[in-house]
Amino acid sequence: MALTGIRPRRLLVVLAVLCGVLAAGIAPAAAHAALTGSDPAPGSVVAHAPEQVALTFSEGVAMGDDSLRVLDPQGRRVDRGKLRDLCSGSVVKYGAGLPPGLANGTYTVAWQAISADSHPVSGAFTFSIGAPSRTAAAVPQQQVGGGLVGALYEIARYLAYAGFVLLAGGAAFVLACRPAGARVRSVQRLVVHGWALLTGATLAMLLLRTPYTGSGKLADVFDLGGLQQVVLSKPGAALLARLLLLAAAALFVAVLFGAYARAHRPDGDGPEEDGPEGDGPDGDDTTGAVKRRRDLTLGLAVGGAAVAAGLATTWAIAEHASTGLQPAVAMPVDVLHLLAVAAWLGGLAALLVSLYGGPPIERTAVRRFSRIAFGSVLVLIATGTYQSWRQVGSWRALTDTSYGQLLLVKVGLVVVMVAVAGLSRRWTNRLAGTAGTSTAGTSTASATAVAVPAAVPATGADAEAEADATRPGAPTAPADPDRAAQLARQQAALATARKKRARDADPVRRGLRQSVLTEAAIAVVLLAVTTALTTTEPARTEEAVKAATAGRSPDANQPRVLTVPFDTGGPGGRGSARIDLDPGHSGGGNELRLRISDPSGKARDVPEVKVSFTLDAKKLGPLPVALHHSGTGHWTASDVQLPVPGQWQLSLLVRTSDIDQVTETRNVTIN
Numbered sequence: 001m002a003l004t005g006i007r008p009r010r011l012l013v014v015l016a017v018l019c020g021v022l023a024a025g026i027a028p029a030a031a032h033a034a035l036t037g038s039d040p041a042p043g044s045v046v047a048h049a050p051e052q053v054a055l056t057f058s059e060g061v062a063m064g065d066d067s068l069r070v071l072d073p074q075g076r077r078v079d080r081g082k083l084r085d086l087c088s089g090s091v092v093k094y095g096a097g098l099p100p101g102l103a104n105g106t107y108t109v110a111w112q113a114i115s116a117d118s119h120p121v122s123g124a125f126t127f128s129i130g131a132p133s134r135t136a137a138a139v140p141q142q143q144v145g146g147g148l149v150g151a152l153y154e155i156a157r158y159l160a161y162a163g164f165v166l167l168a169g170g171a172a173f174v175l176a177c178r179p180a181g182a183r184v185r186s187v188q189r190l191v192v193h194g195w196a197l198l199t200g201a202t203l204a205m206l207l208l209r210t211p212y213t214g215s216g217k218l219a220d221v222f223d224l225g226g227l228q229q230v231v232l233s234k235p236g237a238a239l240l241a242r243l244l245l246l247a248a249a250a251l252f253v254a255v256l257f258g259a260y261a262r263a264h265r266p267d268g269d270g271p272e273e274d275g276p277e278g279d280g281p282d283g284d285d286t287t288g289a290v291k292r293r294r295d296l297t298l299g300l301a302v303g304g305a306a307v308a309a310g311l312a313t314t315w316a317i318a319e320h321a322s323t324g325l326q327p328a329v330a331m332p333v334d335v336l337h338l339l340a341v342a343a344w345l346g347g348l349a350a351l352l353v354s355l356y357g358g359p360p361i362e363r364t365a366v367r368r369f370s371r372i373a374f375g376s377v378l379v380l381i382a383t384g385t386y387q388s389w390r391q392v393g394s395w396r397a398l399t400d401t402s403y404g405q406l407l408l409v410k411v412g413l414v415v416v417m418v419a420v421a422g423l424s425r426r427w428t429n430r431l432a433g434t435a436g437t438s439t440a441g442t443s444t445a446s447a448t449a450v451a452v453p454a455a456v457p458a459t460g461a462d463a464e465a466e467a468d469a470t471r472p473g474a475p476t477a478p479a480d481p482d483r484a485a486q487l488a489r490q491q492a493a494l495a496t497a498r499k500k501r502a503r504d505a506d507p508v509r510r511g512l513r514q515s516v517l518t519e520a521a522i523a524v525v526l527l528a529v530t531t532a533l534t535t536t537e538p539a540r541t542e543e544a545v546k547a548a549t550a551g552r553s554p555d556a557n558q559p560r561v562l563t564v565p566f567d568t569g570g571p572g573g574r575g576s577a578r579i580d581l582d583p584g585h586s587g588g589g590n591e592l593r594l595r596i597s598d599p600s601g602k603a604r605d606v607p608e609v610k611v612s613f614t615l616d617a618k619k620l621g622p623l624p625v626a627l628h629h630s631g632t633g634h635w636t637a638s639d640v641q642l643p644v645p646g647q648w649q650l651s652l653l654v655r656t657s658d659i660d661q662v663t664e665t666r667n668v669t670i671n
Contacts, residue, residue: 034058035123038109042125045561045580047593047636049102049129053079053109054086054095061092061113061121062233068096071137073105104130108137118235118318120213149211149218156208158528160201166194167249168308168339169346171256175301176372177347178354178365182261186357187350194346195253198311199246206230206239238318245310252304260300263293312338325390337383344376352520377418384411410529417522560584560668564652570660574599577652577664579611581640585671590640592625596633596654603633608655611637613648613668620644622651642670 037056040046053070063083070079079096086093105128112122126135170191174181181187210226211217220226230236316334347369354361388407398404560581567574580593594611598604614621620643627635642648648668655661 034121035111038125040127041583043127044582045128045131046582047130047580047591049100050098052084052095052097054084054093055109055111057092057094057113059092059115061094061115063094063111063113067113068094068109068111070096070098071108071110071135072102073107073133073135073137075108075135075137078102078107102129104128105133106135108135110137114213114233114235118238147216149208149216152218153205153208153212156201156204159197160205163194163196163198163201164311164338165342165346166190166349167198167253167346168194168304168311168342169344169348170194170350171253171304171346172308172343172372173347173350173369174256175297175304177368178350178362179260179264179297180362181350181354181365182257183265184354184358186353188257190350190353191253191256195246195249199243202239202242202246206236206243209236209239235318238314242311242314245307245314248303249307249311252300252307255296256300256304260296263289263296308339308342309335312342330387330390333383333386336379337387340376340379340383344373344380347372348516348519352516355516377414380414406529413522413525413529417519420519420522560670562650562666562668564664564666566652566654566662566664568654568656568660568662570657572598573656573660573662575604575606575654575656577609577654579650579652581668584668586642586645588639588641590642592627592637592640594627594635594637596635603631605629605632606654606656607658608653608661609635610651610653612651613642614651615644615646615648617646618644621649645670 034057035055036058039054040050053068055068065081065083068079068083069077072078079098082097084095084097086095106126107129108124108126110122110124112120114120170187174187174191178187207221207227209230210223211220213230214220214226231240312335313331315338316331319334351361351366351369354365392398392401392404392407398408560579562579562581564577564579565575566577575596575598578595578597582591582593584590592611594609596604596606596609609627611625611627612622613625614623623641625637625640627637630636646669648670650666650668651663652665653661653663
């Protein structure tokens with residue numbers, strides 16, 4: 001598809017909106033923290049009401065008193081309402097106390113937390129006391145961070161990244177590559193729009209933070225109490241700091257396009273759209289003026305770098321880099337990564353608008369940007385490699401996890417973009433060759449600017465209109481104001497048409513414009529993928545969660561429950577035995593509960609009952625279990641020892657009279 005007929009602004013807007021819609025249509029990605037364990041375990045059946053419910057997470061989380069709720073079978077909250085901090089060392093664990101005397105039945109645990117990297121996480125599971133039962137507990141079906149609020153928040157995140165890239169990268173392009181660009185309206189609009197986009201997106205994220213991490217209701221953006229709590233949190237403080245830095249950035253932009261632009265203008269004040277650009281006519285600047293220009297450039301460079309680094313830090317301290325492995329190293333690396341992205345992609349956007357609008361861009365500016373882009377790519381490779389190692393951890397995770405797959409897509413886009421950048425570099429070298437053929441009498445401005453034919457003849461209606469507007473005897477200032485305005489519009493349209501024809505007539509400039517536009521289109525998609533990565537659970541965390549359950553069957557945390565019918569052959573010798581072994585794993589700590597019932601299901605006592613375990617594969621056993629009579633038809637045993645995992649054989653002996661007894665065997669898998 002030809003790109004010459006597409007306005008770059010429209011293309012970038014369409015691609016940005018498309019990427020935002022695609023991001024909004026994706027289900028909320030898992031955040032950094034993940035639930036790795038609980039006590040009681042999900043789906044387990046415990047003999048007695050536990051003292052508390054405890055949750056263990058893979059990374060640090062922020063939780064409050066209402067973050068963990070325990071609901072009884074009727075849906076009433078039964079926990080004590082006070083969160084217990086059970087963290088110890090590297091173990092992240094929180095709990096909620098339970099009152100004594102809870103009735104038997106199925107209880108629901110609903111939890112919600114904010115990961116250390118600012119993303120909300122939530123979940124729910126059930127456990128039972130005594131035996132499972134029906135439950136009427138209502139658990140929110142919508143995942144926290146989802147719905148309309150989640151979609152709006154993710155769009156705001158994407159726009160914030162885009163605004164930072166345009167603001168920081170566009171300003172860097174002016175200072176490092178093209179000082180005269182400070183006087184070009186298209187470049188000014190790009191940087192100012194970047195500032196406005198970042199400011200608006202940051203305000204939106206600050207207001208959406210309460211419903212995003214809580215109720216999910218859009219109306220809660222007006223909750224002042226919730227906003228106060230957000231500001232006191234780490235993500236909220238980072239957003240507030242970003243707004244303060246944006247105030248400093250506004251001052252920087254005002255100086256950049258004010259005093260700095262005037263310092264690099266050869267005549268007069270104010271921005272200009274047309275005409276050759278340079279750093280000023282030779283010999284016009286006094287020594288003092290040159291010194292002031294250098295001081296101004298140095299001050300803007302230092303101040304701008306500090307503000308850009310500060311803005312990048314607001315992401316680093318509130319997202320993936322702030323938690324996990326080596327945060328003290330990861331956060332500075334993340335700042336460098338973001339600055340390199342801005343220098344490359346934001347400078348590319350500034351180069352694109354310079355090629356499509358305003359006066360001809362100097363080939364020296366293009367060559368400077370080419371060198372900066374190359375350096376930025378090297379920084380991205382170094383920092384990206386470290387981040388990949390830190391967040392992925394293994395080669396297999398690149399293909400087995402969502403984070404790894406997104407990372408591969410990002411790497412592929414970067415490779416394609418670098419290839420297109422190589423094409424742009426070749427066009428830049430051709431510009432240098434074209435300029436090298438200039439005659440000795442060529443002016444400095446024309447020799448350093450991208451070549452544009454001096455004159456391109458008008459044809460067709462344009463030629464007739466131009467001839468009509470400039471023919472001898474034509475009134476230069478018609479008495480009719482409407483006619484004068486119409487003539488001015490015609491002359492402006494003719495000037496624009498001539499300028500466009502002049503640009504399109506140069507194949508080298510046209511080739512550079514097309515390759516840069518292609519780079520910019522890829523950059524929009526690349527930015528969307530990068531935003532998606534920041535909301536996806538890192539592969540290392542996902543692998544750690546899998547490793548926590550590795551080697552265990554899906555019901556590894558479930559008690560082993562057996563129902564064994566028996567018939568001793570004598571009067572009243574028929575019945576059934578229910579055996580619960582909890583949690584049913586190797587080693588000690590297992591609790592065995594036995595219930596004997598008659599054919600009608602009523603609990604009954606028998607003169608004798610014995611249980612033992614044998615593992616033939618290891619020649620272990622039989623290992624008897626010391627049972628204690630705890631009530632009519634009930635026996636219990638604590639700390640049952642099963643040394644190794646495997647397929648154990650359970651033997652149950654039941655005696656119903658002096659001479660009537662039977663032994664039943666069943667296989668039990670122990671993990």
